[in-house]
Amino acid sequence: MSHIIDRRKNDKGKSTGNRQKFxxxxxxxxxxxxxxxxxxxxxxxxxxxxxxxxxxRGLEEPTFHHDPKTGKKQTVxxxxxxxxxxxxxxxxxxxxxxxxxxRGKGSNSPEVTExxxxxxxxxxxxxxxxxxxxxxxxxxxxxxxxxxxxxxRRAGYTxxxxxxxxxxxxxxxxxxxxxxxxxxxxxxxxxxxEEQLSLATDPAEKAALAEEVEKVxxxxxxxxxxxxIDLRYNNFERVPIPVTSAVMFCIMDxxxxxxxxxxxxxxxxxxxxxxxLTRQYKNVDLVFIRHHTEAKEVSEDEFFNSRxxxxxxxxxxxxxxxxxxxxxxxxxxxxxCCQASDGDVWSKQDATECKQLLLExxxxxxxxxxxxxxxxxxxxxxxxxxxxxxxxDDSFSIRQVYEPFEIWPVFQxxxxxxxxx
Amino acid sequence: MTEKEKYRAMFCDPNxxxxxxxxxDEVISRIGQEYLKxxxxxxxxxxxxxxxxxxxYALTGLPTSYPHWKFGKDFVxxxxxxxxxxxxxxxxxxxxxxxxxxYNMENNSTCMMLLVIAxxxxxxxxxxxxxxxFLDWTSADSIVDYMAFAREYILKCEEEYGExxxxxxxxxAHALMNYxxxxxxxxxxxxALEENERLKKLTAIRHENYNELWRTLPxxxxxPELLTSDEGRFPKEPEENILYFIEKYAPAMPxxxxxxxxxxxxxxxxxxxxxxxxxMNEGFATFVHYHIINKMFEEGYLNDGFMLxxxxxxxxxxxxxxxxxxxxxxxxPYTLGFNIFMDIKRICQEPTEEDKxxxxxxxxxxxxxxxxxxxxxxxxxxxxxQYLSPKVIRDMKLFTxxxxxxxxxxxxxxxxxxxxxxxxxxQLASQYDRxxxxxxxxVTRVDRHQTSKLYLTHYMQKDRKLETKSARQTMAHLxxxxxxxxxxxxxxxxxxxxxxxxxx
Numbered sequence: 001m002s003h004i005i006d007r008r009k010n011d012k013g014k015s016t017g018n019r020q021k022f023x024x025x026x027x028x029x030x031x032x033x034x035x036x037x038x039x040x041x042x043x044x045x046x047x048x049x050x051x052x053x054x055x056x057r058g059l060e061e062p063t064f065h066h067d068p069k070t071g072k073k074q075t076v077x078x079x080x081x082x083x084x085x086x087x088x089x090x091x092x093x094x095x096x097x098x099x100x101x102x103r104g105k106g107s108n109s110p111e112v113t114e115x116x117x118x119x120x121x122x123x124x125x126x127x128x129x130x131x132x133x134x135x136x137x138x139x140x141x142x143x144x145x146x147x148x149x150x151x152x153r154r155a156g157y158t159x160x161x162x163x164x165x166x167x168x169x170x171x172x173x174x175x176x177x178x179x180x181x182x183x184x185x186x187x188x189x190x191x192x193x194e195e196q197l198s199l200a201t202d203p204a205e206k207a208a209l210a211e212e213v214e215k216v217x218x219x220x221x222x223x224x225x226x227x228x229i230d231l232r233y234n235n236f237e238r239v240p241i242p243v244t245s246a247v248m249f250c251i252m253d254x255x256x257x258x259x260x261x262x263x264x265x266x267x268x269x270x271x272x273x274x275x276x277l278t279r280q281y282k283n284v285d286l287v288f289i290r291h292h293t294e295a296k297e298v299s300e301d302e303f304f305n306s307r308x309x310x311x312x313x314x315x316x317x318x319x320x321x322x323x324x325x326x327x328x329x330x331x332x333x334x335x336x337c338c339q340a341s342d343g344d345v346w347s348k349q350d351a352t353e354c355k356q357l358l359l360e361x362x363x364x365x366x367x368x369x370x371x372x373x374x375x376x377x378x379x380x381x382x383x384x385x386x387x388x389x390x391x392x393d394d395s396f397s398i399r400q401v402y403e404p405f406e407i408w409p410v411f412q413x414x415x416x417x418x419x420x421x
Numbered sequence: 422m423t424e425k426e427k428y429r430a431m432f433c434d435p436n437x438x439x440x441x442x443x444x445x446d447e448v449i450s451r452i453g454q455e456y457l458k459x460x461x462x463x464x465x466x467x468x469x470x471x472x473x474x475x476x477x478y479a480l481t482g483l484p485t486s487y488p489h490w491k492f493g494k495d496f497v498x499x500x501x502x503x504x505x506x507x508x509x510x511x512x513x514x515x516x517x518x519x520x521x522x523x524y525n526m527e528n529n530s531t532c533m534m535l536l537v538i539a540x541x542x543x544x545x546x547x548x549x550x551x552x553x554x555f556l557d558w559t560s561a562d563s564i565v566d567y568m569a570f571a572r573e574y575i576l577k578c579e580e581e582y583g584e585x586x587x588x589x590x591x592x593x594a595h596a597l598m599n600y601x602x603x604x605x606x607x608x609x610x611x612x613a614l615e616e617n618e619r620l621k622k623l624t625a626i627r628h629e630n631y632n633e634l635w636r637t638l639p640x641x642x643x644x645p646e647l648l649t650s651d652e653g654r655f656p657k658e659p660e661e662n663i664l665y666f667i668e669k670y671a672p673a674m675p676x677x678x679x680x681x682x683x684x685x686x687x688x689x690x691x692x693x694x695x696x697x698x699x700x701m702n703e704g705f706a707t708f709v710h711y712h713i714i715n716k717m718f719e720e721g722y723l724n725d726g727f728m729l730x731x732x733x734x735x736x737x738x739x740x741x742x743x744x745x746x747x748x749x750x751x752x753x754p755y756t757l758g759f760n761i762f763m764d765i766k767r768i769c770q771e772p773t774e775e776d777k778x779x780x781x782x783x784x785x786x787x788x789x790x791x792x793x794x795x796x797x798x799x800x801x802x803x804x805x806x807q808y809l810s811p812k813v814i815r816d817m818k819l820f821t822x823x824x825x826x827x828x829x830x831x832x833x834x835x836x837x838x839x840x841x842x843x844x845x846x847x848q849l850a851s852q853y854d855r856x857x858x859x860x861x862x863x864v865t866r867v868d869r870h871q872t873s874k875l876y877l878t879h880y881m882q883k884d885r886k887l888e889t890k891s892a893r894q895t896m897a898h899l900x901x902x903x904x905x906x907x908x909x910x911x912x913x914x915x916x917x918x919x920x921x922x923x924x925x
Contacts, residue, residue, distance in 0.1 A: 022493030079743025
């Protein structure tokens with residue numbers, strides 16, 4: 001008798017563990033590919049999920065095998081249409097066709113060449129590799145405290161717990177199944193015995209059988225409604241709840257000197273920072289501030305897309321930021337700030353004012369500030385000069401970027417794990 | 422409505438449900454038993470999704486296996502190819518176990534389901550249950566059990582000795598997986614329970630014989646009788662089962678590594694018959710589904726529409742592109758095997774003069790008896806050598822190409838004519854002989870006096886050398902397992918060294 005089983009409802013993740021092992025094996029290659037991926041488009045729509053493809057090489061599993069180029073080989077092939085014995089055919093150049101290994105390939109053979117193939121990583125996996133060696137600088141106080149809180153959440157059933165957590169429905173299901181199974185066995189036994197009883201002739205045997213029948217019948221009718229093994233209890237687990245959240249201020253210069261290229265670089269940088277923060281904090285707020293001669297809080301869309309022109313004054317944007325920070329975000333927030341600019345400022349006066357603002361009002365209360373200057377001008381701009389005096393790489397870092405491929409190294413530099421911490 | 426009409430209605434509806442499968446299995450098993458006299462293991466038919474089929478592919482069909490990145494790689498590879506549409510999945514996958522487990526794809530039509538049940542659950546199943554290779558080298562009763570044991574054991578080792586070290590051993594053992602089979606000795610049967618018992622006993626013996634004094638001595642070989650044996654070389658005879666040799670005699674290998682090598686060896690042995698009977702196994706299963714479905718049609722279970730779909734699938738399974746087609750990728754084992762089996766039937770029923778000269782033993786015999794006899798007692802190379810008939814060679818227009826190293830031209834060796842039949846047949850048979858695709862490498866000597874160095878010999882066939890890069894890598898794996906230097910010499914038929922590989 002055959003058994004037919006519908007497995008479709010079963011788990012499908014049977015290969016997950018082996019896949020993880022495999023990914024670990026190609027980890028280095030994946031990490032090496034990350035700068036490429038970033039300088040391409042794929043990172044842009046990062047917050048929505050999706051997958052990332054990484055080409056992987058060199059995973060052959062060595063064995064002893066024949067070198068296809070050597071030796072005297074003879075192979076059988078089908079479909080001779082024109083050859084006679086002894087015919088000679090020039091070998092194709094490059095010697096590729098000599099590899100008649102005789103290994104047949106059926107119509108459903110799973111063999112496929114594997115010179116190079118791509119690994120498709122889920123968003124989660126990709127980000128794990130992406131930020132593996134990075135750490136948030138100065139994440140001392142608030143983040144550390146935050147993981148201390150726990151909450152009890154429902155997590156399936158357990159066999160062992162206190163009576164008050166008894167789950168009646170699933171216990172009843174268990175009991176029903178057990179009783180059906182036991183009853184089935186006993187009924188079968190009973191039917192068998194009754195048949196024997198009806199056939200039996202010897203009175204002594206008959207009596208013994210009758211007694212047996214009675215016993216089994218009693219057993220079948222007195223199956224306990226609940227046994228210990230039926231009982232199921234609600235299970236609870238302690239789940240950490242993050243209490244702190246982070247807010248990220250994005251400040252960008254949108255004056256006439258910032259072209260599409262500069263904005264694009266800035267956007268990528270902001271996106272990276274955003275993804276990075278979302279991995280560290282459950283809630284990340286974004287505040288977009290753009291400025292030319294005056295500063296304005298805008299929506300994300302407007303921030304990246306609308307064009308404006310005019311001169312550049314930086315200080316108002318910092319003032320606005322400070323104002324928003326004080327009015328909306330209290331002490332439990334981790335504050336990050338990222339500023340992108342081409343470094344042009346209206347006057348030295350403005351640069352000095354910025355420096356002053358940062359030093360006195362902003363840096364003391366925020367976690368970290370990064371300033372990137374998008375420029376390929378070797379001459380140091382006024383803003384750069386002003387900032388470089390107060391940058392300490394610990395809570396305030398400044399970097400210069402011009403091409404998309406430079407973004408990742410700069411980002412890495414800003415957030416690499418510091419061994420001292 | 423009679424039962425037959427009910428079944429007919431079910432089978433001819435392209436959508437199937439549980440009852441359809443049950444009915445199909447019932448009718449097909451009956452025909453298999455009564456008409457084709459097949460003896461099979463009980464069937465366990467599992468309906469799976471494409472993802473589950475990919476999982477099954479990765480583990481070569483086994484319901485469970487030990488964890489290793491190789492399986493993950495295969496999974497990723499197949500998944501990529503499948504999602505890109507470069508590869509289709511099979512309609513079924515069947516493994517040699519008792520009960521015989523087969524996986525059927527959920528998106529098969531009713532016709533495909535019937536075909537697959539006839540093909541796998543009767544054809545392959547009967548082959549597993551009766552062919553001598555499978556009976557002698559595998560134990561269908563315990564393989565699932567054994568893999569569960571292997572999985573648990575490896576997981577335990579990972580916990581105790583670290584994933585990296587375990588992976589290292591597995592990688593090295595996998596590199597030598599083709600050298601883990603006793604081709605001449607029949608191995609003993611296995612089960613998880615017995616394996617655990619065996620391990621326990623081993624530990625007990627070790628505990629009993631434990632002596633604090635010996636602990637401080639440098640570790641020698643585990644096999645003291647070796648040291649005391651006479652001066653002659655060791656091993657006395659060359660050993661083809663390299664994994665077995667390592668498991669038994671590697672001088673300084675801890676027991677848990679020996680056990681892992683053993684697991685890989687056992688798995689390799691389990692798959693050995695599959696590689697050696699691909700043509701026969703597929704050919705026979707195709708022969709079986711072809712006969713069963715036609716019988717069902719004769720008996721009135723199926724209508725013409727069903728048969729058209731069946732014939733289309735059947736012929737696409739048997740599609741054999743010609744040597745100059747861009748789809749050509751070797752001989753299709755389904756086609757070759759099916760053609761030979763069908764020709765055995767033809768020779769028994771309507772022999773020609775030619776057949777009488779070539780196959781006197783088959784003339785006038787019952788075709789089914791002969792087909793079953795062949796199915797039970799041969800493997801690919803002997804099967805082809807014995808039963809590839811001139812008619813099949815003509816029908817498939819087989820010919821041989823000689824490709825000698827150093828020459829600028831191919832030569833046509835033999836074609837489908839009177840002069841060529843025997844040579845084509847011998848050539849094709851030798852092509853399916855294991856030694857033509859797996860180099861013949863054996864352990865020939867161990868220097869037990871000074872260096873514990875392991876010497877291997879590659880007995881070259883037809884001047885075929887080893888591929889250098891992967892041979893080096895494999896030797897490095899071997900060096901790791903053996904724990905001492907290893908050296909390999911490729912010897913040609915005169916016994917002269919052609920090339921050497923050494924890892925110090």
